[in-house]
Amino acid sequence: MVYKKNAVDRMFAEVMKMLRLEDSETYRKLIKEGERNKSIEIAKKLLKEGMDIDKIAQITELPKEEIKKLLN
Secondary structure, rough: OOOHHHHHHHHHHHHHHHHHHHHHHHHHHHHHHHHHHHHHHHHHHHHHOOOOOHHHHHHOOHHHHHHHHHHO
């Protein structure tokens, strides 16, 4: 019976570990996607204000090519 309890405890601990949202790959991908989307939003605003593409790339950490595409 002790073996089964330990196995259940280990499985429970593993499930709880898997449920920790901030440790999940999906969570990390969603955060990264959200940060990228926010950078694009900021880049669009800065382009409207007439800021230089090099400066926008430095601020947002977006590639210059991607910022240039936002001009269209």
